[in-house]
Amino acid sequence: MSSANTAHSVVAPSDTSKRVAGTIVIVYALITLIPLVWIFLTSIKSPPDSISYPPKIVFTPTLEGYCNLFTTRTRQTPDYIAALPEPTSTCDEVTRKRNMVIAGPSNFLPRFVNSLVIAFGSTFLAVFLGTLAAYGFSRFKVPLADDLLFFILSTRMMPPIAVAIPIYLMYRELGLSDTALGMILLYTAVNVSLAVWLLKGFIDEIPREYEEAAMIDGYTRLQAFRKVVLPQATTGIAATAIFCLIFAWNEYAFAALLTSGQAQTAPPFIPTIIGEGGQDWPAVAAGTTIFLVPILVFTILLRKQLLRGITFGAVRK
C-alpha cells in the first residue's frame, strides 16, 4: 500500500478546510493529554494539595510524592523529631514536616527492577526466537506454513485469564510460581507470535537476491543470514523489540495473577501504594510518571513503525 504523497491537484483540500481540520484535531489532542498532564502535576503536589477542591492548577511543587514512593515512613512525636540531627536529604526534610521519619525503602524500586528484568529478558528471547522463525518462514518452503503461522497468531486470541489457569497449575508443579524466569518465559511465548508476524513482514521485504549473491560468492546459508539479512533487518528487529518491550512492560493480568511477592512487576504494585488514610495519590502519580516516561520516549522513536506493530504487520503503509 503506497502512501499518496503525490501532489494534489484539483483534490487538494482548501486552506479553510485545512484550518478547520487542524483546529479540531489539535483541540482533541489537547483534551486527551489532560489526564497525562494531571498525572505529572499530581506527582509534584503535596497530599493536601492533591485532594483539594476545586482541583488546584497553581500550587507549590514538592518532591513529597516521589519521596513517599520510594520510602516507608513512621509517625513520631514532634519532640522526637526536634531531637534528631539535621536532615541529610530533601526527603528527610519533607517527611519530617509531616511529623514522620523515614523507616526504610519501599517496595517500589525492587518492583521496578523486576519490570525491567522481565521486560528486557522476555524481549530478548522473543526477538531472538522470532527472528529465526521469521527467517525460516520467509525463505524456505515450510510444510503447512500458513497453518503454523495462523496457529502462532491464534495463541494471542485467548483471554489472559484463560491461559493463566493452567499456567498457574503448571508453574506450581515446576516451581516457577512467582519467579522472574516464569514470567520471562510466559511473556516470551506471548510476544513470540507478534515477533514472528512482524519480522516475517520485514524479512520478506529484503530481496532474496542479496543472499543469493552472497552465497554465489561462497557464503554458506547461515553466513548469508548473519552477514546479509540481519544487518538489513536491523530497523525491523529494533521496532519489533520495542513492541515486545512495551507489551511486557505494560502487562497486568498475568502479573497480577501469577506473581505476588519477589517477582511482582510494577503494574500490579502501583495501584497498591497507600498512605495514611487511603490511597497516596501523589505517590501513585509519581510511580505512574516514572513508569510511563520510557514508553513516551519509545512511542516517539517508533512513530513510523507503529501502524505495522499494532496490526501484526497486516497494514504496512
Add this chain to the structure above:
Amino acid sequence: MATPAPIARRVRGLSDRAIAWAFIAPAITLLLAINIFPLLWAIYLSFTNYRANRPNAVVEGVGLRNYQRVLTDPDIWQAMQTTAHFVFWTIVLQTVIGFALAYLIDRKFRGHAFWTTIILIPMMLSPAVVGNFWRFLYEPQIGLFAYAASMVTGIPTSEIRMLGDVSLAPWAIIIVDTWMWTPYVMLICLAGLRSIPDYIYEAAEVDRASSWRQFWSITVPMALPFIMLAVLFRGIENFKMFDMVTLLTGGGPGSVTEVASITLKRAAFESWATGRASAFAIILFVAVFGLANIYVKALNKVKQR
C-alpha cells in the same frame, strides 16, 4: 534469476530444510510448551471436578457437567451481555471518532504529523497503570473529571459518582477505553485513507461528483477493509478486557460492570472451581476464535470487491 548449484551449497553447510526446521522449531516448541500444553490441560480439567486449592483431593471425571453448568448459569449470561455491551459501545465510539480524526488529519494541515504522534500516546500506555489513575480523576469530590463534568452540566460534583453509580459505572469504563484506543482505530483508518489513489478523486471531480457523494462512494468503501480490520483487533481485545475493569470498578457496583474475564477470574482464583472455570475459558476461546474466523471471511469478501 539463476539459482546457484544446490549441490555445492549442501556440501558446504546444512541443508536448507535442516536450517528451516532448526530456525522454526525453537519458537514452535516454546508455544507448544507455554500455550498449547496448558490449553490441552485446561481442556482436560474442564471435564473434571479439580480444584486448584485442593491439589490432593481425588480428581473425578464429570463428563459435560461443567459445560452444562456454565451454559445454564444466569450470572455467566449476564457477564456475556455486559461484555457484549462494552464491546459494542467501545467499537462504535472508537470507530466514529477514530475515522473522523483520521479524515481530518488526512486534510494534511500544517503540523499534522506532530499532532498525530501526540494523539497516539494514550494507546501505548499500560491500561492497568493509567486506568488506576483514572480512578482518581473520577473521584466525586476531588477528581478532575467530576469537576469538569459538573462545570459543564451544573450537577454538583458530589452527585457525579462515575464509579459508584450503577448507571454511570459502565460509561466510566467505556470513556477510559475510548480515550485510550481511539488513536488505534484512527491510525489504521488513516492508512486506509492514504491508500486511496488521488486519481480516483480527480476522476470524480471531472464527473462533477459532489464532495458528499465522493465521501460516500469513494472514501468510505475504499477505507472499509481498514476500518473492518481495526474493528476486528479492537473486538478481540475488548472481548478479553480485564485490566481496566479490575482497576476501575472491580466489576462493581454490584455486578453491573462484571465482564466475562472478571467472572472467569472469580471462578478460577476466588472460588477455585478450576474445572468449571476451565470449561468457561474454553467456551470463551471457542467463541472468540469462531467469531473472528467468520469476521475474517467477511473481511476478505469486502477486500476482494
